[in-house]
Amino acid sequence: MTMTSLDPALLRPAPSRLSAKRYMDIALSSLILLAIWPVMLAIGLAVALTSRGPVFFVQTRVGLNGKTFRMIKFRSMYRDAEARRAEMLAQSDREGLCLKLRQDPRITPVGRVLRRWSLDELPQIFNVLKGDMSLVGPRPALVEEVRAYPEHAHLRHRVRPGITGLWQVSGRADVSFDEMIGLDLAYVRRASVRTDIWVMLRTVGAVLSGKGAY
Template sequence: MAQYVRRLLLADFLLGVLASALAAGARFLFDPPVPMELLSLVLPFAWVLAVSLGDGYEGRFVGQSGPEEYRAVWRGVLYLFAGLSIVSFTGELRLSRAYVLIALVVLATGGFVVRKVMRTALARCRARGSSVQRTLLVGRADSVAALAASMAADSSLGLRPVAACAVDLDGRPLEPEAILAGVPVVGTPREAVSAVDLVGIDTVAVASHPDLAGAALRRLTWALEERGVDLVVSPGLLDVAGPRMSIRPSTDLSLLHVERPAALGRSVLAKAIVDRVVAALLLLVFSPVFLVVALLVKLDDRGPVFYRQERVGVRGELFGMVKFRSMRVGADAMIAALQAESDGDGVLFKMREDPRITRVGMVLRRYSIDELPQLVNVVRGEMSLVGPRPPLPREVLEYESDAIRRLHVRPGMTGLWQVSGRSDLSWEDSLRLDLRYVDNWSLVTDLQILLRTVRAVLGHRGAY
């Protein structure tokens, strides 16, 4: 990661040079200012410093999945603006407002683009097995196996398990040459430091284990510090996003504080306002598309243009979800006859080659155009732009206790499962992604999902 950080620093410095050049090039917009040459010279260094103060080069965040690296760009912009304001006020300097505005816009936009490009390149390297950290897994056998499987499934973590120090469920050493999830066991948790020296390790990942708690874990951190090895500890929490977790220190113990999901208060109000305003604007923008699609659907088989289906919304409230009709009239009555041919599992019914879909409907579904009328449901407050899939009443009747939590937020036109595979996902995977969204949603997460939705729709992967 040190090389990645150096490249990121260089990219941000060059971005600062570009921002100062573009802002200075628009000199005709400025009032008579303080000489721009000095400010243009300082700006690249000030930008790198501001991003650094916003934790933009912290190894915990750079190159990792999640929004924290992008939040660092926002913090950098705010710190730079505050710094320029303080310098202007205390030094009685007349900085050009146009110069500052142009520079900040370029830095903010460029900062996001730089990180997106670099993270994409890093993800490709990690998928090929390079730019990863050799990782030692430490803990009980079942926890170590789960950690190994998780790291193997998510190459964006940049952690490649190469060895494990584990014991069985009763705390006894495992058999010699034992393998856990494809990872060889080289000792017990008490022998972790020796394994680090023997195997050559960049990171130690510890699952909860009594042999490595309290003073023993502290001594491990000291030993790893001397060797320049990172330590990560798995708290055993499922699908809890980083912004919800913080450390609450006490006299001799650090407590992991998990914030409640943002299910109430100003965040929900802000989401509702943004949903309705954006949906109303999109309805206006797509109105010509609505007219063309309505004509095509009508001419295809002379049936109704729209299809209204009862769905279950937030807190179990029923509402009529509207779509462009993509199936033959009376398609719902054919479900029972086709149930045996369903490609779905668990609760969901879905078919790759559904005989009920019309010719126009195939195109509408491929690009999710049939979903556009749900903007009306969003404006009415029955749905959100982003959220879990709105289920059918018969599906809710089959829900287990965990699945009921999907109904804690408004259903969405798109969501995590739609941008992670759409209809290709199993019911268990769809449920897991929906629950992760319910527990960790934020306006920033919604924006990320909307951007990923555009890519998923254009690629029409998993659409049927």
């Protein structure tokens, strides 16, 4: 099935599947948070002691049904990173709308380690518990990126965005924008507890390999 022939009716997950996903998100996120809080504390100290600025980076992203929310991460960039975003766009190493640089000068030394192992994403556990995100789903995009989306790409917002997903286990930043949207829509069609468990298991290998992690 091509992008142009996608039937929006096929991209509406059953409410029962989404409810089951939500119950699993709450249970697993609570357990994960209990297990990793010492790691998160150590990361927070490392961020605070090695560069000026807040420990957390909070940014508006687009989530379920196109509604915006505030996504939280450990700060991995210098304080002026957002102000320098425009000048970096022309240097992006990734095709399409999303800015990705293999050697981004805005990233701190600690931030490079955090991004390599996806540790900067850990605070999004709080977004999951709040209900803004899921453990698995399409990556939440920036508002300005979503404004430039082709029409079919908005169908990815029919499920909660995720900390991990098909894009992350398929190469992350090495995947083009069009390929990412294709993966996101494939996920929307198959969103379920079973799919999420499969993606989470694959995430372990993706993080260890480091492919596309920049």
